[in-house]
Amino acid sequence: MLKVEALSKHYGSKKVLSDVSFQINPGEVVGLVGENGAGKSTLLNILATLISPDKGNLSFDDHSYDSDLQKVRKKIGYIPQDIAVWEDFTVEENMVFFEQLSWKKKSKAELRQLCQNMKLEQWKEKTQSLSGGMKRKLNIAISLIHDPDILLLDEPTVGIDLKSRKEIGSYLHGLAKHEGKTVIYTSHDMEEILSFCDRVYCIGEDPFYKELLEENGKLVQVL
Amino acid sequence: MKSILMTRWMHWRKQWLSLIVWLLLPILATAVFITVADQWQEDTKIPIGLVVEDDSTMAEALVQSIGSTSLLQIERMDKNQALVKLEQHELDSVFVIEDGYQDNIKENNRNEVITAYSSDMSIAYMPAKETVASYVQQDAGSSKAALTIKEMVAEYDTEMTWTWEEIVETSNQIRKEQSLLHSSFSFYNQKNPIEGTKEISLWNIWGVWSLFAFFTTFFIFDWVIKEKQSRIKVRLSLLRFSFKAYLLKNWCIYLALFILFDLINASVLVVYFDQPVEGSQMLAMIGFRLTMCMAAFLFAQCFKTSFYYYIAVIPVTLFMAIIGGALIPIDGLSKDWSWITYLSPIQAFLEGNMVSGWMIVLLIIFFIWYWRKEKAYA
Ligand SMILES: Nc1ncnc2c1ncn2[C@@H]1O[C@H](COP(=O)(O)OP(=O)(O)OP(=O)(O)O)[C@@H](O)[C@H]1O
Numbered sequence: 001m002l003k004v005e006a007l008s009k010h011y012g013s014k015k016v017l018s019d020v021s022f023q024i025n026p027g028e029v030v031g032l033v034g035e036n037g038a039g040k041s042t043l044l045n046i047l048a049t050l051i052s053p054d055k056g057n058l059s060f061d062d063h064s065y066d067s068d069l070q071k072v073r074k075k076i077g078y079i080p081q082d083i084a085v086w087e088d089f090t091v092e093e094n095m096v097f098f099e100q101l102s103w104k105k106k107s108k109a110e111l112r113q114l115c116q117n118m119k120l121e122q123w124k125e126k127t128q129s130l131s132g133g134m135k136r137k138l139n140i141a142i143s144l145i146h147d148p149d150i151l152l153l154d155e156p157t158v159g160i161d162l163k164s165r166k167e168i169g170s171y172l173h174g175l176a177k178h179e180g181k182t183v184i185y186t187s188h189d190m191e192e193i194l195s196f197c198d199r200v201y202c203i204g205e206d207p208f209y210k211e212l213l214e215e216n217g218k219l220v221q222v223l
Numbered sequence: 224m225k226s227i228l229m230t231r232w233m234h235w236r237k238q239w240l241s242l243i244v245w246l247l248l249p250i251l252a253t254a255v256f257i258t259v260a261d262q263w264q265e266d267t268k269i270p271i272g273l274v275v276e277d278d279s280t281m282a283e284a285l286v287q288s289i290g291s292t293s294l295l296q297i298e299r300m301d302k303n304q305a306l307v308k309l310e311q312h313e314l315d316s317v318f319v320i321e322d323g324y325q326d327n328i329k330e331n332n333r334n335e336v337i338t339a340y341s342s343d344m345s346i347a348y349m350p351a352k353e354t355v356a357s358y359v360q361q362d363a364g365s366s367k368a369a370l371t372i373k374e375m376v377a378e379y380d381t382e383m384t385w386t387w388e389e390i391v392e393t394s395n396q397i398r399k400e401q402s403l404l405h406s407s408f409s410f411y412n413q414k415n416p417i418e419g420t421k422e423i424s425l426w427n428i429w430g431v432w433s434l435f436a437f438f439t440t441f442f443i444f445d446w447v448i449k450e451k452q453s454r455i456k457v458r459l460s461l462l463r464f465s466f467k468a469y470l471l472k473n474w475c476i477y478l479a480l481f482i483l484f485d486l487i488n489a490s491v492l493v494v495y496f497d498q499p500v501e502g503s504q505m506l507a508m509i510g511f512r513l514t515m516c517m518a519a520f521l522f523a524q525c526f527k528t529s530f531y532y533y534i535a536v537i538p539v540t541l542f543m544a545i546i547g548g549a550l551i552p553i554d555g556l557s558k559d560w561s562w563i564t565y566l567s568p569i570q571a572f573l574e575g576n577m578v579s580g581w582m583i584v585l586l587i588i589f590f591i592w593y594w595r596k597e598k599a600y601a
């Protein structure tokens with residue numbers, strides 16, 4: 001279970017997150033919405049241990065972010081908003097590179113299967129020459145190499161075609177429902193949020209998202 | 224470590240050609256530089272004053288030997304005249320074969336048999352002194368007669384208003400202060416005239432090499448900036464080990480790679496320029512390499528883009544090379560500010576020291592860097 005208590009973060013004089021608290025259970029898919037600059041990426045970055053909050057207690061499965069950092073990191077799969085892959089490597093090389101440095105050993109066949117789950121079939125192709133959507137798929141696949149328990153996805157599906165998007169969505173949904181993973185993701189695609197998320201967190205004062213989602217029968221909590 | 228090696232190898236495989244070129248550049252550039260510079264020197268011999276106060280056959284033979292050196296243009300004259308010319312910078316340096324040269328050599332007398340005068344503008348003093356010393360050694364025929372030249376240093380201020388008497392007086396003073404001559408560069412060109420070739424180079428070969436080695440080390444270390452500033456950093460931060468550990472392990476691999484290529488570089492220098500290399504010099508080389516790798520690594524940490532890093536590297540390298548005496552012997556300068564050479568890690572290397580002040584300071588910074596808390600949690 002992911003627990004966040006009284007989390008605050010500001011950049012300079014700008015308050016981005018103030019006194020945010022929530023809990024997410026294993027097997028839940030939670031959406032994160034809000035306008036540009038609301039603080040979605042900031043929150044995910046904090047959950048991914050990449051930046052530290054000003055205040056607040058975080059823990060995952062009773063491992064505190066402060067004292068058990070490496071244990072927490074081992075469980076985190078973070079998919080950054082900006083595509084983070086080696087452009088001069090092939091898909092295969094990218095997968096092998098991060099597999100070598102990751103927490104879990106995987107065979108090439110397993111790595112390839114992971115790409116196929118993301119609907120990425122180009123295995124030997126240079127990443128440079130992939131389309132934007134294909135790179136996005138690779139970006140997701142790399143983050144799943146070590147079978148993380150908690151998936152933090154920052155706008156993972158931007159630019160991915162509708163068909164693949166649906167398939168990736170239901171794959172991630174399946175990971176949550178069948179393997180008990182915790183999935184948190186941000187998206188500006190309302191339809192995607194509506195069809196895959198169990199609950200939605202809304203960041204920011206603007207009532208627009210809350211009203212829109214509640215009209216469609218979603219459980220919304222404002223952070 | 225195996226996985227780091229493996230992943231680093233994946234990067235190297237993509238850029239092997241440029242990597243090899245960079246790693247071999249110090250030796251290639253040194254070879255080209257020295258060859259071209261020596262060619263050019265053929266036409267510009269350096270005038271040396273030779274004062275012979277001993278009329279023995281041995282002294283005459285010594286004059287012949289020195290005269291046959293292609294770098295030097297010998298002018299024989301009396302001491303008075305020579306020192307005046309030295310003062311006027313018409314001569315680069317002056318060597319006096321003292322009265323009783325042959326007798327002293329024969330008796331294996333440790334007293335100085337040759338007096339060398341240089342001015343603060345002498346550029347060829349070092350190599351000339353080495354050459355003369357090696358001929359005298361040859362005469363002495365025994366390694367026991369180690370120190371046979373007395374060094375005289377005459378300093379002129381810029382107006383050159385010193386009289387000959389003042390020079391002599393200063394020289395005498397220095398004579399009292401200084402013990403017998405020692406060679407200040409153990410890495411100085413150690414070509415042995417006994418082996419036949421009468422060529423010597425004005426340039427300090429190891430000095431030139433160290434300049435290029437310094438430069439290429441910094442250039443190769445741009446990987447630190449590339450990996451630190453790229454989007455990949457978020458992935459590298461969530462690995463089995465911390466991002467700093469990732470950098471540190473890669474640093475070790477680079478250090479090993481550099482040392483491997485240093486050995487290749489050194490063997491080429493030994494073969495191509497027949498420079499004898501001793502074990503202690505190899506240790507100095509490894510110490511120098513360690514210092515450079517730490518310096519480049521920490522320096523790269525201060526930059527956000529490779530471009531500004533490259534721009535900053537060039538003046539830093541040149542500055543270090545010049546104050547370290549790698550390019551030109553800066554004895555004239557360092558007589559007044561002897562501390563200045565210690566500002567450059569190149570100096571320690573050329574003197575054949577494994578440990579330098581730089582190394583210790585950098586080691587401390589390196590540890591502080593590693594043990595300081597990472598900003599994000601760790
Ligand atoms: N490193 C930083 N330094 C200063 N301010 C920052 C930094 N990172 C983010 N911010 C600010 O914090 C706020 C939240 O940014 P964040 O990236 O979390 O927004 P977001 O909700 O992810 O937006 P988007 O939908 O555009 O991705 C923004 O106003 C941004 O300008």
Ligand SMILES: [Mg+2]
Binds near residue numbers: 042081
């Ligand atoms: Mg964002």
